[in-house]
Amino acid sequence: MSDSTPLHHVWQYTDTDRDFWLRHLEDWVPDEIFDGHIHVFDDANRRQPMTAEMRQSYWVNELSYSHSVADLERIIKIVWPGRRVRHLCFGWPDLDYDIEASNDYLAENCQRNEWSSLLLTPPTYTQEQVDQALKQPGMIGIKPYYALISHTPEHRDIHVEASIFDFLPHHILEVADHHHAWVTLHVPKSARLGHPDNLREIAEIRRKYPQIQLVIAHLGRCYTLPHAQEAFTPELAADDGLYFDTSAVLNREVIRLALTRFGPDRIVFGTDNPIFYMRGRRQWQGRTYRNRTSHPFYFNRDRESPEIEGAYTLYMYEMLKALKDACNDVGLNRQEVEGIMRNNSLRLIAQKI
Numbered sequence: 001m002s003d004s005t006p007l008h009h010v011w012q013y014t015d016t017d018r019d020f021w022l023r024h025l026e027d028w029v030p031d032e033i034f035d036g037h038i039h040v041f042d043d044a045n046r047r048q049p050m051t052a053e054m055r056q057s058y059w060v061n062e063l064s065y066s067h068s069v070a071d072l073e074r075i076i077k078i079v080w081p082g083r084r085v086r087h088l089c090f091g092w093p094d095l096d097y098d099i100e101a102s103n104d105y106l107a108e109n110c111q112r113n114e115w116s117s118l119l120l121t122p123p124t125y126t127q128e129q130v131d132q133a134l135k136q137p138g139m140i141g142i143k144p145y146y147a148l149i150s151h152t153p154e155h156r157d158i159h160v161e162a163s164i165f166d167f168l169p170h171h172i173l174e175v176a177d178h179h180h181a182w183v184t185l186h187v188p189k190s191a192r193l194g195h196p197d198n199l200r201e202i203a204e205i206r207r208k209y210p211q212i213q214l215v216i217a218h219l220g221r222c223y224t225l226p227h228a229q230e231a232f233t234p235e236l237a238a239d240d241g242l243y244f245d246t247s248a249v250l251n252r253e254v255i256r257l258a259l260t261r262f263g264p265d266r267i268v269f270g271t272d273n274p275i276f277y278m279r280g281r282r283q284w285q286g287r288t289y290r291n292r293t294s295h296p297f298y299f300n301r302d303r304e305s306p307e308i309e310g311a312y313t314l315y316m317y318e319m320l321k322a323l324k325d326a327c328n329d330v331g332l333n334r335q336e337v338e339g340i341m342r343n344n345s346l347r348l349i350a351q352k353i
């Protein structure tokens with residue numbers, strides 16, 4: 001008899017997921033996990049209600065529902081059976097939310113679980129604001145994002161071609177450098193990490209602010225192998241102090257290339273939940289990819305057969321399996337796997353002053 005447990009939003013945790021975990025992950029996933037990229041937020045802190053029109057304009061909006069500290073405390077017991085899991089939490093980087101309230105919420109609630117958090121930093125934040133926030137226990141760094149430049153709900157990606165310094169300005173970088181803080185950088189540009197402006201600006205940040213623990217999110221948004229091959233340059237490879245998180249990357253070949261070019265000590269695991277509680281699988285073709293899923297979302301018009309959809313598991317499990325396969329491909333030992341899954345993150349957090 002099948003047994004389903006409500007997980008998040010429309011998603012249930014089912015026997016298919018239990019079987020997938022036992023077959024592919026139970027023997028590989030270490031006992032202690034650190035998820036270095038997770039969004040934790042309460043829709044009570046929304047300033048603007050999410051409308052049906054907004055949900056239909058961008059697939060992530062159809063998946064973005066409250067993911068509070070209490071939700072996460074409950075969910076980790078389901079999706080990480082028998083594991084001790086800690087997180088690096090940050091809010092939903094969207095000016096539809098009250099950003100100050102979102103930041104305060106994490107500062108007040110993460111500590112009880114020994115979780116850490118990052119401050120969402122609109123570029124208008126002053127040095128004093130960032131400095132005060134980074135003095136709070138557990139607040140170990142910052143999460144800038146180009147959507148925090150200005151409120152433009154009708155054009156989600158209006159700032160995607162921005163310079164990094166437009167949303168992560170020098171006055172904030174100076175404070176982060178002073179605190180030896182962790183900075184999770186979601187790179188702009190539709191060309192992704194490999195855009196020459198991104199590569200030049202990252203090199204400038206590394207040169208001017210060497211005390212920052214700079215972590216490039218989503219392997220530089222390189223979800224396809226051609227994007228990764230363009231972006232993982234010898235210059236980035238040569239910079240031992242530059243880190244990458246694996247969140248939202250389900251592509252084994254991309255992860256394998258990152259492990260080969262950068263080495264396992266520079267890779268930190270992250271999920272990007274709650275988005276990756278979604279059920280389904282991702283397919284790649286050239287420089288594009290397609291998210292397959294089993295819920296009748298507005299964005300989900302091109303469905304697979306019921307047999308195939310019935311075998312879907314959580315994207316976060318597909319992500320873990322891709323990471324496991326890539327680690328095996330390059331012959332990582334247990335210590336290196338435990339580094340990616342926890343210890344590399346703890347080492348970066350320990351730098352913060």
Ligand SMILES: [Zn+2]
Pocket residue numbers: 037039272
């Ligand atoms: Zn994210």
